[in-house]
Every structure is written in C-alpha cells, then in structure tokens.
Amino acid sequence: MSINIKTNKKEFMCVNFRGTSFKNTNLTGSKFIGSDLSNCDLSNCNLTGADLSYCNLSGANLKGSTLNNTILEGCDLSNVNLEGVDISTVIFESNELESNNYKDENIFSLDYLLEQNDLNDQLEYNEDTYFLAS
Numbered sequence: 001m002s003i004n005i006k007t008n009k010k011e012f013m014c015v016n017f018r019g020t021s022f023k024n025t026n027l028t029g030s031k032f033i034g035s036d037l038s039n040c041d042l043s044n045c046n047l048t049g050a051d052l053s054y055c056n057l058s059g060a061n062l063k064g065s066t067l068n069n070t071i072l073e074g075c076d077l078s079n080v081n082l083e084g085v086d087i088s089t090v091i092f093e094s095n096e097l098e099s100n101n102y103k104d105e106n107i108f109s110l111d112y113l114l115e116q117n118d119l120n121d122q123l124e125y126n127e128d129t130y131f132l133a134s
C-alpha cells in the first residue's frame with residue numbers, strides 16, 4: 001500500500017501503517033506517536049522535526065531520508081535500513097514525560113499505557129483524556 005500526503009504537519013496517533021510506502025514524501029513536523037511503521041518504505045523522506053516516539057519501525061527502510069531533529073524515543077529500530085542517513089541530530093530519548101506533549105495531547109493507546117505500568121502513577125487523567133483502541 002502507498003500513501004500520498006500532500007500537506008505537512010500531519011498527526012497520526014497509534015495508527016497501523018504496517019508495510020505502507022511513504023517513499024519520497026515530505027513529512028516535516030509530522031507526528032506518528034505510537035504508530036506501527038514496521039516494514040514501511042520511508043526512503044528519501046524528509047522527516048525533519050517529526051515525532052516518531054514509541055513507534056514500531058522494525059524492518060523499515062529509511063535509506064537516504066533526512067532525520068534532522070527527528071524524535072525516535074522508545075522506538076523499535078530492529079532491522080531498520082539507515083543507509084546514507086545522518087543520525088547526529090536525532091533525539092533518541094527524553095528525560096521528561098511532558099517533553100513528548102502527551103499531557104497536552106491527552107491521547108494515549110490503552111495498550112501502551114498497560115505496557116508502561118511504571119508510568120501510570122505519573123500520568124494525570126481528566127474528562128478530556130481519550131484512549132484509542134488498538
């Protein structure tokens with residue numbers, strides 16, 4: 001499956017894109033937090049400033065992509081093709097939960113929260129908190 005994204009700063013939370021081709025796509029500033037990007041073709045993509053926190057990127061092809069200030073915190077990067085990619089400005093981890101904007105976004109995958117039992121006591125919930133079924 002391939003996808004055509006025509007505008008920047010798209011937000012995808014906990015979406016299954018497994019095996020999708022994003023080849024040559026400008027994804028600057030996009031958010032894919034908690035999404036399944038396993039076996040995706042992300043070759044030659046511009047992912048500058050994109051937030052891919054807690055994504056499954058196993059088997060993804062990132063060959064030739066631009067990852068300036070891209071957030072890859074908590075990602076599964078097993079078998080990822082990073083040929084020709086400069087990872088010197090990639091953000092692999094953060095020291096504060098708020099830095100991921102989860103508190104402001106108030107969108108969580110229930111499976112993610114269950115897996116992160118040690119964080120449950122640090123999260124604040126209110127009537128505006130939404131859980132996405134996965």
